[in-house]
Amino acid sequence: MTIALVALLALSWTGLSLAVLAMAFKRISPPRQAAWRAWGISIVFNGISAWYAAPGEPLPTTILVLLCHVLLLPPLLLAARWEERRP
Numbered sequence: 001m002t003i004a005l006v007a008l009l010a011l012s013w014t015g016l017s018l019a020v021l022a023m024a025f026k027r028i029s030p031p032r033q034a035a036w037r038a039w040g041i042s043i044v045f046n047g048i049s050a051w052y053a054a055p056g057e058p059l060p061t062t063i064l065v066l067l068c069h070v071l072l073l074p075p076l077l078l079a080a081r082w083e084e085r086r087p
Helices: 002-026 031-053 058-085
Strands: none
Touching: 002 031, 002 058, 031 058
16 A cells, blocks of 8 residues: 555656646747656656665666656647647
8 A cells, every 4th residue: 555655646746746847848948848848857856866765775766756757758748739739
């Protein structure tokens, strides 16, 4: 139960950080480019944070963060596509 809760928390934190970064970058670039920039910055900083957050086993936490980012990339790009088509 604890592992599932941690995975859900990681997925929700990743989604929130990606959404906030993409909204911030959307002001200076097109939506699709903003989504890719947000994803890249988020994966770097959250990956580094996860690596140093678990002193005993950094690899599983980093893999969890990377997996969350990979799972959220398609919805992020889909939202960017919808945003580009919006009048």
